[in-house]
Every structure is written in C-alpha cells, then in structure tokens.
Amino acid sequence: MKKIILLFCFLVCVWGNAQNQTLFLDKNYQEVLREAQQSNKPIALMFYATWCQHCKKMKNEVFTDADVATYYSSHFVCMAIDSESKDGTQLKEYFQKKFNVKYYPTIAYLDAHENLLNCISGEFKKEDFIKEGLLALTPETQFGTIKNEFYKDVSQGENCLRYIVFARKAGLDATSIAQTYLKTKKEDDYFTELNWKIMANGINNIEAKEVSFINLHKEDFAKVSSPIRVEKKLVFLASDNLRPLAELTDTLNYFRIRPIAAAFHIRKVDSLLFKFDLTICANAxxxxxxxxxxxxxxxxxxxxxxxxxxxxxxxxxxxxxxxxxxxxxxxxxxxxxxxxxxxxxxxxxxxxxxxxxxxxxxxxxxxxxxxxxxxxxxxxxxxxxxxxxxxxxxx
The missing domain is CATH 1.25.40.10 (Tetratricopeptide repeat domain)
Incomplete structure (x- = not known):
C-alpha cells in the first residue's frame, strides 16, 4: 500500500511539472539574440505583466499545448520578459521605434538582425497563435515586405490598408501612413468604403487635419460605412488622445486639444470630456x-x-x-x-x-x-x- 501511495505521489509530481510551460521563460535578451544568430532562427519575444490574467492564461493553457510547444521550439528562439521590470522597461525603450508595448501580452517576432517580422497583442487560442507564428516566417506576410509593397506605389489603397493593419498590430501610430496615401487623392474621392477604412484605421492623431474633415462630413462617410461606425471613430479619437493627457495631468496639451473633440458635438464625447475635465482638474x-x-x-x-x-x-x-x-x-x-x-x-x-x-x-x-x-x-x-x-x- 505504501508503495502505491509513493508511486501515485510521483506521478502527480511528474504530471504537475508537465503543466509548467517551458516555452516562454524569462531570459537575457542579449543571450537570446546570440542564440538566434547562431541557430539562424527568429526570436519570439513575449512582454508580460505579473498582474495580467491574459498572460497567465496563455502561459497555462496555450504554451503548454504540445502542438504549440513543438512548433515554436522548432522555429523560434523564445523568451519572456516582465514588461514592468528594469530590464523590461529598457527593452521596450530600445524597440520603441519598431513596435510599442501597449497591451499584454505583446509578442514581437524578430529576425536575427532585430528586424520586426510580426507583432501581436492579447490572448490567442492555440490555432491562431500558430498562425501568427507562420505569418512571421512567411516572407510575403512579414512586416518589412508589407511596408515595402506600400512604398512601391503609395497610391494603392489595398496595400496602404494592409500596412496600416500591421503597423497598428505593432502598436505604432499609422496616421502618417494614411496621410501619405491620402495625399495622392482628391478630397472629393475620399468617400469610398476603402478610403473610409484607411482613415478609420489609420488616422489616430486627433490633431490631424483629416479628423476635422471627417467631422465636417459625417453624413458623407456614413453613406459608405454607417453612422454608428463614424461616431465610434470620433469617440475613440477623443478617448485615445485625451484620456492619457488627463491622467498624466498634462494641462497644456489637454486644454489645447480639447476644443477639437468638443467640436464633434457627440453626446458620448461630451460625456467623456466631462469625466476627463474633472480628472485633470482634480489631479492638478x-x-x-x-x-x-x-x-x-x-x-x-x-x-x-x-x-x-x-x-x-x-x-x-x-x-x-x-x-x-x-x-x-x-x-x-x-x-x-x-x-x-x-x-x-x-x-x-x-x-x-x-x-x-x-x-x-x-x-x-x-x-x-x-x-x-x-x-x-x-x-x-x-x-x-x-x-x-x-x-x-x-x-
């Protein structure tokens, strides 16, 4: 009986250890970079936060999956880093021109020369997570290829939208990308479904002249999208641009930009402004x-x-x-x-x-x-x- 109990305890321990993922472990980035260069494999770099439930779920349910572990260990040099640690903060700053960590987890795929291949944020199921890895390995779907395709002919809307989507995945502001494309068009030609998608996804700086244009032509854009989508875009612009300023007590920029949002004359925006106004005044x-x-x-x-x-x-x-x-x-x-x-x-x-x-x-x-x-x-x-x-x- 004693032997049976000991065997049971041993099996429980083995099973428990098997559940602890060994795919994305905390490592030194420079050592991982050297390993990637020596093995000629790209890097899968995960930024996590200790409090992030999505990060924990990925670690416990996705990274422990046999198919995921086999695929990623075969094709990538994987590592994780606490985004809020000293090393994590420094690494985020180092890569901020290539991608930004705005949400957790963020996983950046880099080649051995630190070129960005793909970038994702949030929680993924195992099938989708493997697909994102495949995108990073496929030359036609790599970030650099998509960027280069756009700049071959900046008047091509489909290539512009594709580039914008990948830039947004990397946490980058795509305003300048959209503006580069829109400069090739007359304002009268803006009112198409494709051009609306480019503006809705790409224009994220509330001070961009295109924002005022959208506000002045809400009804025209609603015809190629919908009134709800146009309103959601303007509400997002107000929230995304003003909330950080209010929380950081940046009174100079907040009250400089605030009139742009107020000019939308949308009740949801006015409600946001009310909350932000109180927040920044209380902080100050x-x-x-x-x-x-x-x-x-x-x-x-x-x-x-x-x-x-x-x-x-x-x-x-x-x-x-x-x-x-x-x-x-x-x-x-x-x-x-x-x-x-x-x-x-x-x-x-x-x-x-x-x-x-x-x-x-x-x-x-x-x-x-x-x-x-x-x-x-x-x-x-x-x-x-x-x-x-x-x-x-x-x-």
Missing part, C-alpha cells in the same frame, strides 16, 4: 475649475451615476467652501441616495450638512442613515460618531 488640484465643470455638467452626464455623484460631492466636501456649491453637493448626494441607499452616502450627506452648519438636517440625515443601516445589518460605528459630534455642536 484646480478646484475652482473643477467646481465650474461639475456645476455645469453634473445634471447632464452624472445624474443617474451614483458613484460619480458621490465622488464629486465628496470632492466638494473636502475642497470647496462656497455655501451655494455645498448646497449643490447636498442635492447630488440626495440624488445618489434615491438611486440606491448605502451607508457611505448617508455619512457624506451628514458631513455636508455639518460643513454648512445645518446641524438639525445633519442629525436627521444621520439618524435616517442609522435606521437604514440597522435594517440592513450594516455597521453603524461611523454614523454613531457623527451623531455624537452633531449633538455636541448643537448644545
């Missing part, structure tokens, strides 16, 4: 401007969004002292409560009343919050503390 601690944007647009873009109402009202409580502004914050918090009661909402409403020295209303709010909390079985420690504080101030 420009509470006067924050107050202005909130007071102007909360009713239009946040009235049915409880979380946003509470966040804005909390910021007013913490950073704004004007009585009229605080009254607005109170009304926003009351609206959030009507959307669904929660302990933090009653606490905030009570604190806002206290800040305006409306202690009677503060006590009513606190006691109402405590009653609801008790009925739901929620903790009342914080609201009890506020009730005690209010009663002390009312004496």
């Amino acid at each position: 601690k420009n509470w006067k401007k924050y107050q202005k944007y909130a007071e102007t647009s909360v009713s239009d873009f946040a009235w049915k969004d409880s979380n946003t109402l509470i966040q804005i009202a909390t910021d007013f409580k913490d950073f704004i002292a004007e009585p009229k502004a605080l009254e607005l914050a109170i009304s926003w918090t009351q609206q959030a409560i009507t959307l669904g009661p929660a302990m933090n909402k009653y606490v905030l409403l009570t604190q806002l009343y206290m800040k305006t020295k409306a202690y009677t209303k503060a006590l009513e709010s606190a006691e109402q919050g405590k009653s609801i909390a008790t009925s739901f079985g929620w903790k009342t420690d914080e609201i009890d503390r506020l009730i005690t504080e209010i009663k002390t101030k009312k004496k």
Whole structure:
C-alpha cells in the first residue's frame, strides 16, 4: 500500500511539472539574440505583466499545448520578459521605434538582425497563435515586405490598408501612413468604403487635419460605412488622445486639444470630456475649475451615476467652501441616495450638512442613515460618531 501511495505521489509530481510551460521563460535578451544568430532562427519575444490574467492564461493553457510547444521550439528562439521590470522597461525603450508595448501580452517576432517580422497583442487560442507564428516566417506576410509593397506605389489603397493593419498590430501610430496615401487623392474621392477604412484605421492623431474633415462630413462617410461606425471613430479619437493627457495631468496639451473633440458635438464625447475635465482638474488640484465643470455638467452626464455623484460631492466636501456649491453637493448626494441607499452616502450627506452648519438636517440625515443601516445589518460605528459630534455642536 505504501508503495502505491509513493508511486501515485510521483506521478502527480511528474504530471504537475508537465503543466509548467517551458516555452516562454524569462531570459537575457542579449543571450537570446546570440542564440538566434547562431541557430539562424527568429526570436519570439513575449512582454508580460505579473498582474495580467491574459498572460497567465496563455502561459497555462496555450504554451503548454504540445502542438504549440513543438512548433515554436522548432522555429523560434523564445523568451519572456516582465514588461514592468528594469530590464523590461529598457527593452521596450530600445524597440520603441519598431513596435510599442501597449497591451499584454505583446509578442514581437524578430529576425536575427532585430528586424520586426510580426507583432501581436492579447490572448490567442492555440490555432491562431500558430498562425501568427507562420505569418512571421512567411516572407510575403512579414512586416518589412508589407511596408515595402506600400512604398512601391503609395497610391494603392489595398496595400496602404494592409500596412496600416500591421503597423497598428505593432502598436505604432499609422496616421502618417494614411496621410501619405491620402495625399495622392482628391478630397472629393475620399468617400469610398476603402478610403473610409484607411482613415478609420489609420488616422489616430486627433490633431490631424483629416479628423476635422471627417467631422465636417459625417453624413458623407456614413453613406459608405454607417453612422454608428463614424461616431465610434470620433469617440475613440477623443478617448485615445485625451484620456492619457488627463491622467498624466498634462494641462497644456489637454486644454489645447480639447476644443477639437468638443467640436464633434457627440453626446458620448461630451460625456467623456466631462469625466476627463474633472480628472485633470482634480489631479492638478484646480478646484475652482473643477467646481465650474461639475456645476455645469453634473445634471447632464452624472445624474443617474451614483458613484460619480458621490465622488464629486465628496470632492466638494473636502475642497470647496462656497455655501451655494455645498448646497449643490447636498442635492447630488440626495440624488445618489434615491438611486440606491448605502451607508457611505448617508455619512457624506451628514458631513455636508455639518460643513454648512445645518446641524438639525445633519442629525436627521444621520439618524435616517442609522435606521437604514440597522435594517440592513450594516455597521453603524461611523454614523454613531457623527451623531455624537452633531449633538455636541448643537448644545
């Protein structure tokens, strides 16, 4: 019996080890490059993040597949690198003119001279992952070939679109590629299905003149695509260009570019601008401007969004002292409560009343919050503390 148990444990260990992928392991890039040059094999370089679930799924379910392991180990020198490590950051910077790591995982296929062959991002099934490897090995479908085919005759739309698609896969801005092609056409000739695809996929810089042209001719482009596609393109441009500036608190460029997006006159874009405006003003601690944007647009873009109402009202409580502004914050918090009661909402409403020295209303709010909390079985420690504080101030 003891021997059977030991044999079972041994088999479990062997099986467990077999499940640990050995295809894309963390390695030194220079050593991998030398191996590629000596073996005359291309490199498959995976950038991952430790928190990325797609990366983990690829490692656990795709790289462990026998067909994938055989194909890639036979045709490539494979390696992985933590994109957020020191070495990973340096390697991303080294390759940023050839490809950019925007999503995880990103896998770049390079020849032994570090020329980009193909680049993919995201999660792939095993069949598709093998196909991407085949594209990297086939001269006709390699990045350099597709690029050269376009530049042989930049007036050829199909070649332009193909190049744009591959450039986007590599995380590159394809705006200049699309513009090179469009310069060979008259503006009156832009309104074709192919030219729309080139503009929709290639023009990604919101400051490009083609963006204003699309905005002015929404209906014309809708005829060769659809109104929904045209709107989605403009919404994407606003989000992709302005979100990073807001999050990085780049106020100079944000407020320089913002009017372009505002000129789209699309409600989804206006809603994005409202959120970005608040984000950048909060990051910059420009509470006067924050107050202005909130007071102007909360009713239009946040009235049915409880979380946003509470966040804005909390910021007013913490950073704004004007009585009229605080009254607005109170009304926003009351609206959030009507959307669904929660302990933090009653606490905030009570604190806002206290800040305006409306202690009677503060006590009513606190006691109402405590009653609801008790009925739901929620903790009342914080609201009890506020009730005690209010009663002390009312004496």
